[in-house]
Amino acid sequence: MSSAASSPASSAASSASAFRKLLFFALFLTFDLIMFGAFVRVTDAGLGCPDWPGCYGKITPLGALDTIRAEAAERPQGPVTEFKAWVEMLHRYVAAGLGLIIIALAVMATRLRRARLAEARVDASHGRRPPPGGTAGRAAPGVAGSRITPGAGARMAPEDPPAGGLPPSSPGPAARPLPAEAATPAAPPGVALAWFTLVWIILQGIFGAWTVTLKLKPLVVTGHLLGGMILFGLLLAQAVRVAGHPPVAREAGRYLRWGALALAMLFVQITLGGWVSTNYATLACRDFPACQGEFWPPMDFAAGFELWRRLGVTGEGAALPFQALTAIHYTHRLFAYAVFAVVGLLAWRIRRVGGLERVGDTLVAVLVLQLVTGLTNIFLDWPLVAAVLHTGGAAALLGLLLVVLFRARAAAALPPVAVDSTRASPLSGPPARAGA
Ligand code: HEM
Numbered sequence: 225m226s227s228a229a230s231s232p233a234s235s236a237a238s239s240a241s242a243f244r245k246l247l248f249f250a251l252f253l254t255f256d257l258i259m260f261g262a263f264v265r266v267t268d269a270g271l272g273c274p275d276w277p278g279c280y281g282k283i284t285p286l287g288a289l290d291t292i293r294a295e296a297a298e299r300p301q302g303p304v305t306e307f308k309a310w311v312e313m314l315h316r317y318v319a320a321g322l323g324l325i326i327i328a329l330a331v332m333a334t335r336l337r338r339a340r341l342a343e344a345r346v347d348a349s350h351g352r353r354p355p356p357g358g359t360a361g362r363a364a365p366g367v368a369g370s371r372i373t374p375g376a377g378a379r380m381a382p383e384d385p386p387a388g389g390l391p392p393s394s395p396g397p398a399a400r401p402l403p404a405e406a407a408t409p410a411a412p413p414g415v416a417l418a419w420f421t422l423v424w425i426i427l428q429g430i431f432g433a434w435t436v437t438l439k440l441k442p443l444v445v446t447g448h449l450l451g452g453m454i455l456f457g458l459l460l461a462q463a464v465r466v467a468g469h470p471p472v473a474r475e476a477g478r479y480l481r482w483g484a485l486a487l488a489m490l491f492v493q494i495t496l497g498g499w500v501s502t503n504y505a506t507l508a509c510r511d512f513p514a515c516q517g518e519f520w521p522p523m524d525f526a527a528g529f530e531l532w533r534r535l536g537v538t539g540e541g542a543a544l545p546f547q548a549l550t551a552i553h554y555t556h557r558l559f560a561y562a563v564f565a566v567v568g569l570l571a572w573r574i575r576r577v578g579g580l581e582r583v584g585d586t587l588v589a590v591l592v593l594q595l596v597t598g599l600t601n602i603f604l605d606w607p608l609v610a611a612v613l614h615t616g617g618a619a620a621l622l623g624l625l626l627v628v629l630f631r632a633r634a635a636a637a638l639p640p641v642a643v644d645s646t647r648a649s650p651l652s653g654p655p656a657r658a659g660a
Contacts, residue, residue, distance in 0.1 A: 236339045243332045243413055244466050250325045251459045255619055257318055258452045262615035264315050266608050270440050272308030276433045285309035326425050333418035405471035406634040413466055421458045440535050446498035453622055460623050464630045472579030477636030483629045486567045493563045494618050496556040506606050508553040515554050523551035583627050590620045
Protein backbone atom coordinates (compact mmCIF):
# COMPACT_ATOMS: atom_id res chain seq x y z
CA MET A 225 0.00 0.00 0.00
CA SER A 226 2.70 2.42 0.97
CA SER A 227 3.92 4.43 -1.94
CA ALA A 228 7.60 4.83 -2.66
CA ALA A 229 7.33 8.50 -1.83
CA SER A 230 6.30 7.78 1.74
CA SER A 231 8.58 4.80 2.43
CA PRO A 232 11.21 5.10 5.17
CA ALA A 233 13.92 4.68 2.54
CA SER A 234 12.68 7.58 0.46
CA SER A 235 12.26 9.83 3.48
CA ALA A 236 15.83 8.95 4.52
CA ALA A 237 17.00 9.76 1.01
CA SER A 238 15.28 13.14 1.11
CA SER A 239 16.84 13.87 4.53
CA ALA A 240 20.22 12.99 3.04
CA SER A 241 19.57 15.36 0.18
CA ALA A 242 18.53 18.11 2.63
CA PHE A 243 21.76 17.48 4.54
CA ARG A 244 23.82 17.88 1.39
CA LYS A 245 22.09 21.11 0.40
CA LEU A 246 22.51 22.60 3.86
CA LEU A 247 26.14 21.50 3.96
CA PHE A 248 26.94 23.17 0.66
CA PHE A 249 25.18 26.31 1.84
CA ALA A 250 27.30 26.26 5.03
CA LEU A 251 30.43 25.91 2.89
CA PHE A 252 29.41 28.86 0.76
CA LEU A 253 28.60 30.92 3.85
CA THR A 254 31.94 30.12 5.48
CA PHE A 255 33.82 31.22 2.37
CA ASP A 256 31.86 34.48 2.39
CA LEU A 257 32.40 34.95 6.09
CA ILE A 258 36.17 34.60 5.66
CA MET A 259 36.08 37.36 3.04
CA PHE A 260 33.68 39.39 5.14
CA GLY A 261 36.21 39.08 8.00
CA ALA A 262 38.79 40.77 5.76
CA PHE A 263 36.25 43.49 4.97
CA VAL A 264 35.67 44.06 8.70
CA ARG A 265 39.42 44.40 9.26
CA VAL A 266 40.15 46.61 6.28
CA THR A 267 37.28 48.97 7.12
CA ASP A 268 38.63 49.13 10.69
CA ALA A 269 35.28 47.94 11.95
CA GLY A 270 36.65 45.25 14.30
CA LEU A 271 35.90 47.39 17.36
CA GLY A 272 32.74 48.93 15.84
CA CYS A 273 30.97 47.35 18.81
CA PRO A 274 33.53 47.20 21.62
CA ASP A 275 31.66 44.58 23.69
CA TRP A 276 30.48 41.05 22.95
CA PRO A 277 28.11 39.41 22.05
CA GLY A 278 25.85 42.47 21.77
CA CYS A 279 26.60 46.00 20.68
CA TYR A 280 26.78 48.15 23.82
CA GLY A 281 24.70 45.40 25.35
CA LYS A 282 21.98 45.58 22.66
CA ILE A 283 21.07 42.99 20.04
CA THR A 284 21.47 45.49 17.18
CA PRO A 285 23.24 48.86 16.86
CA LEU A 286 19.74 50.39 16.63
CA GLY A 287 19.30 49.90 20.36
CA ALA A 288 22.60 51.72 21.07
CA LEU A 289 22.30 54.45 18.48
CA ASP A 290 22.68 57.35 20.93
CA THR A 291 25.84 55.95 22.47
CA ILE A 292 27.33 55.12 19.06
CA ARG A 293 26.55 58.59 17.69
CA ALA A 294 28.01 60.29 20.76
CA GLU A 295 31.17 58.21 20.46
CA ALA A 296 31.44 58.93 16.71
CA ALA A 297 30.92 62.69 17.28
CA GLU A 298 33.73 62.73 19.80
CA ARG A 299 36.15 60.76 17.57
CA PRO A 300 34.96 60.77 13.93
CA GLN A 301 38.00 58.69 12.82
CA GLY A 302 37.79 56.43 15.88
CA PRO A 303 36.82 52.76 15.97
CA VAL A 304 33.11 53.40 16.61
CA THR A 305 30.77 54.80 13.98
CA GLU A 306 27.31 53.73 12.89
CA PHE A 307 28.70 52.12 9.74
CA LYS A 308 31.41 50.22 11.62
CA ALA A 309 28.96 49.03 14.25
CA TRP A 310 26.70 47.59 11.55
CA VAL A 311 29.61 45.95 9.69
CA GLU A 312 30.83 44.30 12.89
CA MET A 313 27.35 43.18 13.93
CA LEU A 314 26.52 41.82 10.47
CA HIS A 315 29.65 39.67 10.68
CA ARG A 316 28.45 38.35 14.04
CA TYR A 317 24.90 37.68 12.77
CA VAL A 318 26.15 35.70 9.77
CA ALA A 319 28.56 33.78 12.03
CA ALA A 320 25.73 33.00 14.46
CA GLY A 321 23.56 31.82 11.56
CA LEU A 322 26.39 29.58 10.39
CA GLY A 323 26.68 28.20 13.93
CA LEU A 324 22.97 27.27 13.92
CA ILE A 325 23.35 25.58 10.53
CA ILE A 326 26.32 23.57 11.80
CA ILE A 327 24.31 22.46 14.85
CA ALA A 328 21.53 21.34 12.48
CA LEU A 329 24.05 19.47 10.34
CA ALA A 330 25.45 17.58 13.33
CA VAL A 331 21.95 16.59 14.46
CA MET A 332 20.95 15.56 10.93
CA ALA A 333 24.11 13.48 10.49
CA THR A 334 23.34 11.64 13.74
CA ARG A 335 19.73 11.00 12.73
CA LEU A 336 20.76 9.75 9.32
CA ARG A 337 23.12 7.29 10.91
CA ARG A 338 20.39 6.09 13.27
CA ALA A 339 18.08 5.60 10.29
CA ARG A 340 20.77 3.56 8.52
CA LEU A 341 21.34 1.38 11.56
CA ALA A 342 17.59 0.79 11.97
CA GLU A 343 17.31 -0.09 8.30
CA ALA A 344 20.21 -2.51 8.61
CA ARG A 345 18.51 -4.20 11.58
CA VAL A 346 15.28 -4.63 9.62
CA ASP A 347 17.19 -6.05 6.68
CA ALA A 348 19.04 -8.45 8.95
CA SER A 349 15.81 -9.64 10.55
CA HIS A 350 14.44 -10.38 7.06
CA GLY A 351 17.61 -12.16 6.10
CA ARG A 352 18.41 -9.55 3.46
CA ARG A 353 21.87 -8.15 2.91
CA PRO A 354 21.54 -4.39 3.10
CA PRO A 355 23.44 -2.22 0.72
CA PRO A 356 26.49 -0.95 2.54
CA GLY A 357 25.64 2.19 4.43
CA GLY A 358 21.93 1.55 3.89
CA THR A 359 19.94 3.92 1.76
CA ALA A 360 19.89 6.74 4.28
CA GLY A 361 22.40 9.33 3.34
CA ARG A 362 23.46 7.59 0.20
CA ALA A 363 23.51 9.18 -3.18
CA ALA A 364 25.22 6.60 -5.30
CA PRO A 365 23.46 3.28 -5.32
CA GLY A 366 25.32 0.10 -6.04
CA VAL A 367 28.51 1.09 -4.37
CA ALA A 368 30.75 -1.50 -2.86
CA GLY A 369 31.55 -1.57 0.84
CA SER A 370 34.64 0.60 0.97
CA ARG A 371 34.43 4.27 0.15
CA ILE A 372 36.87 3.71 -2.64
CA THR A 373 35.65 1.43 -5.37
CA PRO A 374 38.81 0.21 -7.00
CA GLY A 375 36.91 -1.48 -9.77
CA ALA A 376 35.07 1.62 -10.82
CA GLY A 377 36.32 2.94 -14.08
CA ALA A 378 38.87 0.16 -14.18
CA ARG A 379 40.94 -0.33 -17.26
CA MET A 380 41.95 -3.79 -18.32
CA ALA A 381 45.19 -5.37 -17.30
CA PRO A 382 47.64 -6.11 -20.11
CA GLU A 383 46.43 -9.70 -20.14
CA ASP A 384 42.82 -8.70 -20.51
CA PRO A 385 41.00 -8.85 -23.79
CA PRO A 386 40.34 -5.64 -25.65
CA ALA A 387 37.09 -3.88 -25.10
CA GLY A 388 34.26 -5.17 -27.19
CA GLY A 389 33.91 -8.66 -25.82
CA LEU A 390 35.88 -11.64 -24.77
CA PRO A 391 37.67 -13.47 -27.54
CA PRO A 392 37.21 -17.23 -27.60
CA SER A 393 40.69 -17.70 -26.20
CA SER A 394 39.83 -15.65 -23.17
CA PRO A 395 41.89 -16.69 -20.19
CA GLY A 396 38.70 -16.51 -18.14
CA PRO A 397 38.51 -15.64 -14.46
CA ALA A 398 42.28 -15.35 -14.10
CA ALA A 399 42.21 -12.13 -16.12
CA ARG A 400 40.79 -9.65 -13.73
CA PRO A 401 40.45 -5.96 -14.51
CA LEU A 402 43.12 -3.93 -12.86
CA PRO A 403 41.82 -0.68 -11.46
CA ALA A 404 43.38 2.25 -13.19
CA GLU A 405 41.10 4.81 -11.58
CA ALA A 406 39.72 5.40 -8.14
CA ALA A 407 36.15 6.58 -7.96
CA THR A 408 34.99 7.68 -4.55
CA PRO A 409 31.23 7.44 -4.45
CA ALA A 410 29.01 9.56 -2.29
CA ALA A 411 29.02 8.31 1.29
CA PRO A 412 26.75 8.97 4.24
CA PRO A 413 27.65 11.99 6.39
CA GLY A 414 30.42 11.43 8.92
CA VAL A 415 28.88 11.86 12.37
CA ALA A 416 32.17 12.43 14.22
CA LEU A 417 33.29 14.96 11.62
CA ALA A 418 29.98 16.83 11.84
CA TRP A 419 30.22 17.11 15.64
CA PHE A 420 33.88 18.05 15.50
CA THR A 421 32.96 20.86 13.10
CA LEU A 422 30.45 22.06 15.68
CA VAL A 423 33.11 22.06 18.41
CA TRP A 424 35.37 23.97 16.05
CA ILE A 425 32.87 26.73 15.31
CA ILE A 426 32.30 27.16 19.04
CA LEU A 427 36.06 27.66 19.47
CA GLN A 428 35.97 30.05 16.54
CA GLY A 429 33.20 32.01 18.28
CA ILE A 430 35.36 32.23 21.41
CA PHE A 431 38.24 33.57 19.30
CA GLY A 432 35.83 36.06 17.73
CA ALA A 433 34.89 37.28 21.21
CA TRP A 434 38.58 37.58 22.22
CA THR A 435 39.29 39.49 19.03
CA VAL A 436 37.02 42.20 20.38
CA THR A 437 37.63 41.97 24.12
CA LEU A 438 41.43 41.71 23.77
CA LYS A 439 41.40 44.76 21.49
CA LEU A 440 42.59 43.16 18.25
CA LYS A 441 45.69 41.46 19.66
CA PRO A 442 47.51 40.30 16.47
CA LEU A 443 47.92 36.72 17.67
CA VAL A 444 44.22 36.40 18.47
CA VAL A 445 43.06 37.96 15.19
CA THR A 446 45.47 35.76 13.21
CA GLY A 447 44.18 32.75 15.16
CA HIS A 448 40.64 33.80 14.25
CA LEU A 449 41.57 33.91 10.55
CA LEU A 450 43.23 30.48 10.74
CA GLY A 451 40.23 29.11 12.66
CA GLY A 452 37.97 30.27 9.83
CA MET A 453 40.19 28.59 7.27
CA ILE A 454 40.17 25.32 9.24
CA LEU A 455 36.39 25.51 9.57
CA PHE A 456 36.20 25.89 5.80
CA GLY A 457 38.45 22.83 5.46
CA LEU A 458 36.29 20.76 7.83
CA LEU A 459 33.11 21.61 5.93
CA LEU A 460 34.86 20.86 2.66
CA ALA A 461 35.94 17.45 4.00
CA GLN A 462 32.29 16.76 4.83
CA ALA A 463 31.21 17.93 1.39
CA VAL A 464 33.76 15.75 -0.40
CA ARG A 465 32.56 12.81 1.66
CA VAL A 466 28.87 13.19 0.87
CA ALA A 467 29.37 14.22 -2.75
CA GLY A 468 32.10 11.72 -3.63
CA HIS A 469 34.25 12.51 -6.61
CA PRO A 470 34.69 11.37 -10.19
CA PRO A 471 37.21 8.69 -11.12
CA VAL A 472 40.80 9.73 -10.58
CA ALA A 473 43.69 8.18 -12.49
CA ARG A 474 46.00 5.93 -10.54
CA GLU A 475 48.81 8.36 -11.30
CA ALA A 476 47.17 10.92 -8.99
CA GLY A 477 48.38 8.86 -6.02
CA ARG A 478 51.91 9.95 -6.82
CA TYR A 479 51.01 13.51 -5.87
CA LEU A 480 49.86 12.71 -2.34
CA ARG A 481 53.07 13.76 -0.58
CA TRP A 482 53.61 16.74 -2.81
CA GLY A 483 50.03 17.83 -2.14
CA ALA A 484 50.55 17.45 1.62
CA LEU A 485 53.72 19.56 1.45
CA ALA A 486 51.92 22.18 -0.65
CA LEU A 487 49.06 22.31 1.85
CA ALA A 488 51.42 22.67 4.81
CA MET A 489 53.31 25.48 3.06
CA LEU A 490 50.08 27.20 2.11
CA PHE A 491 48.96 27.10 5.72
CA VAL A 492 52.21 28.72 6.84
CA GLN A 493 51.76 31.36 4.14
CA ILE A 494 48.20 32.09 5.28
CA THR A 495 49.49 32.44 8.85
CA LEU A 496 52.20 34.85 7.67
CA GLY A 497 49.59 36.79 5.67
CA GLY A 498 47.35 37.02 8.72
CA TRP A 499 50.35 38.32 10.65
CA VAL A 500 50.91 41.03 8.01
CA SER A 501 47.35 42.25 8.05
CA THR A 502 46.72 42.00 11.79
CA ASN A 503 49.91 43.98 12.46
CA TYR A 504 48.95 46.52 9.80
CA ALA A 505 52.30 45.89 8.04
CA THR A 506 50.66 46.07 4.62
CA LEU A 507 52.33 49.26 3.48
CA ALA A 508 55.79 48.57 4.91
CA CYS A 509 57.08 47.73 1.42
CA ARG A 510 55.79 49.98 -1.32
CA ASP A 511 57.91 48.61 -4.15
CA PHE A 512 58.34 45.25 -5.84
CA PRO A 513 60.26 42.97 -6.09
CA ALA A 514 62.57 44.99 -3.83
CA CYS A 515 61.40 46.52 -0.58
CA GLN A 516 62.38 50.09 0.27
CA GLY A 517 64.73 49.91 -2.72
CA GLU A 518 66.66 46.93 -1.35
CA PHE A 519 66.44 43.19 -1.67
CA TRP A 520 67.31 42.80 2.00
CA PRO A 521 65.96 45.92 3.70
CA PRO A 522 66.67 46.66 7.38
CA MET A 523 64.47 44.24 9.34
CA ASP A 524 63.86 43.45 13.00
CA PHE A 525 62.62 39.84 13.10
CA ALA A 526 62.77 39.53 16.88
CA ALA A 527 60.30 42.39 17.42
CA GLY A 528 58.23 41.54 14.35
CA PHE A 529 57.67 37.93 15.35
CA GLU A 530 57.21 38.46 19.06
CA LEU A 531 53.89 36.71 19.33
CA TRP A 532 52.18 37.81 22.53
CA ARG A 533 51.90 41.58 22.48
CA ARG A 534 49.36 44.28 21.90
CA LEU A 535 48.75 45.80 18.49
CA GLY A 536 51.46 48.26 17.46
CA VAL A 537 53.72 47.79 20.48
CA THR A 538 56.50 45.44 21.60
CA GLY A 539 56.10 43.10 24.55
CA GLU A 540 57.64 45.83 26.75
CA GLY A 541 55.09 48.36 25.57
CA ALA A 542 57.38 50.42 23.30
CA ALA A 543 56.14 51.41 19.84
CA LEU A 544 56.79 48.66 17.29
CA PRO A 545 59.79 49.74 15.16
CA PHE A 546 59.25 50.15 11.43
CA GLN A 547 61.92 47.48 10.81
CA ALA A 548 59.64 45.03 12.63
CA LEU A 549 56.79 45.81 10.21
CA THR A 550 59.22 45.42 7.31
CA ALA A 551 60.29 41.99 8.59
CA ILE A 552 56.64 40.91 8.88
CA HIS A 553 55.75 42.13 5.41
CA TYR A 554 58.86 40.90 3.63
CA THR A 555 58.74 37.41 5.19
CA HIS A 556 55.23 36.93 3.77
CA ARG A 557 56.47 38.00 0.38
CA LEU A 558 59.59 35.82 0.40
CA PHE A 559 57.70 32.75 1.53
CA ALA A 560 55.15 33.43 -1.22
CA TYR A 561 57.87 32.66 -3.80
CA ALA A 562 58.37 29.22 -2.27
CA VAL A 563 54.61 28.64 -2.17
CA PHE A 564 54.21 29.71 -5.78
CA ALA A 565 56.98 27.32 -6.80
CA VAL A 566 55.65 24.28 -4.90
CA VAL A 567 51.91 24.83 -5.43
CA GLY A 568 52.34 26.22 -8.94
CA LEU A 569 54.42 23.30 -10.17
CA LEU A 570 52.02 20.83 -8.58
CA ALA A 571 49.06 22.58 -10.20
CA TRP A 572 50.80 22.57 -13.57
CA ARG A 573 51.63 18.88 -13.36
CA ILE A 574 48.21 17.67 -12.25
CA ARG A 575 46.57 19.46 -15.16
CA ARG A 576 47.48 16.33 -17.12
CA VAL A 577 46.25 13.77 -14.58
CA GLY A 578 42.83 12.23 -15.19
CA GLY A 579 40.32 13.48 -12.62
CA LEU A 580 42.52 16.39 -11.50
CA GLU A 581 42.58 18.47 -14.68
CA ARG A 582 40.01 21.04 -13.66
CA VAL A 583 41.34 21.36 -10.13
CA GLY A 584 44.81 21.93 -11.60
CA ASP A 585 43.54 24.59 -14.02
CA THR A 586 41.64 26.36 -11.25
CA LEU A 587 44.66 26.23 -8.93
CA VAL A 588 46.79 27.92 -11.58
CA ALA A 589 44.16 30.62 -12.10
CA VAL A 590 43.73 31.31 -8.39
CA LEU A 591 47.50 31.46 -7.88
CA VAL A 592 47.72 34.13 -10.57
CA LEU A 593 44.85 36.00 -8.91
CA GLN A 594 46.65 35.74 -5.58
CA LEU A 595 49.78 37.30 -7.03
CA VAL A 596 47.81 40.08 -8.71
CA THR A 597 45.80 40.95 -5.60
CA GLY A 598 48.97 40.75 -3.48
CA LEU A 599 50.65 43.22 -5.81
CA THR A 600 47.70 45.61 -5.94
CA ASN A 601 47.86 45.68 -2.16
CA ILE A 602 51.31 47.15 -2.66
CA PHE A 603 50.96 49.32 -5.77
CA LEU A 604 47.41 50.60 -5.45
CA ASP A 605 47.43 51.52 -1.79
CA TRP A 606 45.64 48.42 -0.59
CA PRO A 607 42.21 48.78 -2.22
CA LEU A 608 39.42 47.15 -0.29
CA VAL A 609 38.36 44.83 -3.07
CA ALA A 610 41.90 43.52 -3.57
CA ALA A 611 42.34 42.87 0.14
CA VAL A 612 39.06 40.96 0.29
CA LEU A 613 39.89 38.98 -2.87
CA HIS A 614 43.35 38.17 -1.52
CA THR A 615 41.79 36.57 1.56
CA GLY A 616 39.20 34.77 -0.57
CA GLY A 617 41.99 33.55 -2.86
CA ALA A 618 43.83 32.07 0.12
CA ALA A 619 40.69 30.17 1.17
CA ALA A 620 40.12 28.99 -2.40
CA LEU A 621 43.70 27.70 -2.65
CA LEU A 622 43.23 25.84 0.61
CA GLY A 623 40.00 24.24 -0.64
CA LEU A 624 41.51 23.26 -3.98
CA LEU A 625 44.57 21.69 -2.40
CA LEU A 626 42.35 19.73 -0.04
CA VAL A 627 40.41 18.40 -3.03
CA VAL A 628 43.71 17.39 -4.67
CA LEU A 629 44.72 15.59 -1.47
CA PHE A 630 41.42 13.73 -1.10
CA ARG A 631 41.57 12.55 -4.69
CA ALA A 632 45.26 11.67 -4.53
CA ARG A 633 44.59 9.69 -1.37
CA ALA A 634 41.86 7.71 -3.11
CA ALA A 635 44.19 6.94 -6.00
CA ALA A 636 47.05 6.00 -3.66
CA ALA A 637 44.74 3.49 -1.94
CA LEU A 638 44.26 1.48 -5.14
CA PRO A 639 45.77 -2.01 -5.00
CA PRO A 640 49.24 -2.12 -6.55
CA VAL A 641 49.56 -3.19 -10.15
CA ALA A 642 51.86 -6.15 -10.75
CA VAL A 643 54.53 -4.96 -13.15
CA ASP A 644 55.30 -7.25 -16.05
CA SER A 645 58.71 -6.01 -17.14
CA THR A 646 58.76 -8.15 -20.28
CA ARG A 647 55.99 -6.25 -22.01
CA ALA A 648 55.02 -2.71 -22.43
CA SER A 649 51.98 -1.93 -20.36
CA PRO A 650 49.22 0.16 -21.84
CA LEU A 651 48.74 1.52 -18.33
CA SER A 652 52.20 2.95 -18.20
CA GLY A 653 51.72 5.44 -20.99
CA PRO A 654 51.15 9.11 -20.18
CA PRO A 655 47.57 9.63 -19.09
CA ALA A 656 45.58 11.40 -21.74
CA ARG A 657 44.12 14.70 -20.77
CA ALA A 658 40.35 14.56 -20.87
CA GLY A 659 39.12 16.10 -24.05
CA ALA A 660 42.62 16.28 -25.49
C1 HEM B 1 50.11 31.86 -2.35
C2 HEM B 1 50.39 33.08 -2.09
C3 HEM B 1 49.75 33.91 -1.02
C4 HEM B 1 48.84 33.58 -0.04
C5 HEM B 1 48.18 32.24 0.20
C6 HEM B 1 48.57 34.76 0.71
C7 HEM B 1 47.70 34.84 1.79
C8 HEM B 1 47.45 35.96 2.52
C9 HEM B 1 46.52 36.03 3.62
C10 HEM B 1 45.65 34.91 4.11
C11 HEM B 1 46.55 37.29 4.09
C12 HEM B 1 45.74 37.83 5.27
C13 HEM B 1 44.45 38.39 4.80
C14 HEM B 1 43.55 38.77 5.93
O1 HEM B 1 43.96 38.92 7.07
O2 HEM B 1 42.35 38.93 5.68
C15 HEM B 1 47.50 38.02 3.30
C16 HEM B 1 47.79 39.35 3.46
C17 HEM B 1 48.63 40.06 2.63
N1 HEM B 1 49.35 39.57 1.56
FE1 HEM B 1 49.36 37.70 0.89
N2 HEM B 1 49.32 35.79 0.20
C18 HEM B 1 50.05 35.32 -0.86
C19 HEM B 1 50.92 36.01 -1.65
C20 HEM B 1 51.18 37.35 -1.55
C21 HEM B 1 52.04 38.11 -2.42
C22 HEM B 1 52.82 37.53 -3.60
C23 HEM B 1 52.02 39.37 -1.98
C24 HEM B 1 52.73 40.56 -2.51
C25 HEM B 1 53.60 40.57 -3.45
C26 HEM B 1 51.14 39.44 -0.84
C27 HEM B 1 50.86 40.56 -0.11
C28 HEM B 1 50.04 40.61 0.98
C29 HEM B 1 49.74 41.81 1.72
C30 HEM B 1 50.27 43.20 1.39
C31 HEM B 1 48.85 41.46 2.74
C32 HEM B 1 48.18 42.36 3.78
C33 HEM B 1 46.82 42.71 3.22
C34 HEM B 1 45.87 43.25 4.21
O3 HEM B 1 46.30 43.78 5.22
O4 HEM B 1 44.68 43.15 3.94
N3 HEM B 1 50.65 38.19 -0.61
N4 HEM B 1 48.03 37.18 2.35
